[in-house]
Amino acid sequence: MLKRKDLLGLRDVSREEILQILGTAVEMKEMLKNDVKKTQHLVGKNVVTLFYENSTRTRVSFETAAKIMSANCTSVSAAVSSVQKGETLIDTGLNLDALLTDIIILRHNMSGAPVLLARNVKASVINAGDGMNEHPTQALLDIFTMREEFGDELRGLKVVIAGDVKHSRVARSNIWGLSKLGAHVTVVSPRTLLPMEIEKMGVQVCDDIDEAVVGANVVMGLRVQLERQKSKLLPSVSEYMKFYGITDERMAKADSGAILMHPGPLNRNVEVSSVAADGDSSRILKQVTNGVAVRMAIMHLLTGERK
Numbered sequence: 001m002l003k004r005k006d007l008l009g010l011r012d013v014s015r016e017e018i019l020q021i022l023g024t025a026v027e028m029k030e031m032l033k034n035d036v037k038k039t040q041h042l043v044g045k046n047v048v049t050l051f052y053e054n055s056t057r058t059r060v061s062f063e064t065a066a067k068i069m070s071a072n073c074t075s076v077s078a079a080v081s082s083v084q085k086g087e088t089l090i091d092t093g094l095n096l097d098a099l100l101t102d103i104i105i106l107r108h109n110m111s112g113a114p115v116l117l118a119r120n121v122k123a124s125v126i127n128a129g130d131g132m133n134e135h136p137t138q139a140l141l142d143i144f145t146m147r148e149e150f151g152d153e154l155r156g157l158k159v160v161i162a163g164d165v166k167h168s169r170v171a172r173s174n175i176w177g178l179s180k181l182g183a184h185v186t187v188v189s190p191r192t193l194l195p196m197e198i199e200k201m202g203v204q205v206c207d208d209i210d211e212a213v214v215g216a217n218v219v220m221g222l223r224v225q226l227e228r229q230k231s232k233l234l235p236s237v238s239e240y241m242k243f244y245g246i247t248d249e250r251m252a253k254a255d256s257g258a259i260l261m262h263p264g265p266l267n268r269n270v271e272v273s274s275v276a277a278d279g280d281s282s283r284i285l286k287q288v289t290n291g292v293a294v295r296m297a298i299m300h301l302l303t304g305e306r307k
């Protein structure tokens with residue numbers, strides 16, 4: 001069991017904890033091969049998904065995972081909750097505590113919101129994506145998918161993360177997690193979409209995607225956040241595809257057996273060509289499938305100790 005109450009980001013999670021989550025997720029995935037997908041890991045536990053931002057994959061996979069593990073699962077959308085009447089995040093959390101909630105899964109547009117909530121509630125808090133900060137469960141399912149492809153030892157694995165790194169919580173969590181496991185991460189992005197001093201996170205920076213992908217084992221695209229174009233950080237979507245998009249031609253320059261990953265939602269023919277997204281090297285839907293096992297593992301490991 002994890003000795004922590006919450007999972008807020010991979011920055012403050014140890015290599016050993018990451019390996020424990022990934023190992024437990026392997027067992028969970030084995031269980032999901034059964035005809036009857038039901039376990040007792042969370043029997044009697046109350047899980048609430050509290051989402052202040054839109055989601056398909058993260059929300060559905062957490063709710064699927066909770067239900068498979070026999071939890072009572074309730075979904076709260078900020079858009080139709082008392083948040084609209086002015087209730088604060090902390091007050092919402094205290095009320096969920098009062099409603100005997102064991103796990104709150106929070107997605108919020110403000111970086112740091114899960115830390116604030118976790119400090120103020122008894123329930124375990126899992127960060128399902130906070131602003132531009134972290135999306136730890138996405139990175140864990142990404143790393144789980146890489147281990148399925150390349151084996152458990154990721155030391156030296158060449159991972160290229162291409163796209164809007166500046167606004168990407170997925171990129172940040174992957175960089176923290178992959179670095180702890182010894183993978184070699186290169187980021188490739190227009191300079192306007194690259195955070196200042198990103199090299200301090202231990203990654204290599206490359207301006208040319210055709211150069212970056214040579215010999216890569218994993219090429220991970222990030223969603224182009226089309227709203228950024230309004231702030232003039234991205235000159236044109238069609239130019240973006242030309243200079244930074246992931247295509248079959250670019251995948252052919254990667255290592256043989258290289259895989260294409262993307263956290264979704266995908267803008268087809270903006271950051272990844274439709275042909276590459278649906279091609280043999282794509283693991284995009286496998287990532288989604290793996291999200292259930294990884295999230296089962298996390299919820300089990302966070303609650304088991306306190307049972």
Ligand code: CP
Binds near residue numbers: 054056058129138263
């Ligand atoms: N990858 C991801 O977080 O997708 P959703 O926004 O659909 O949850």
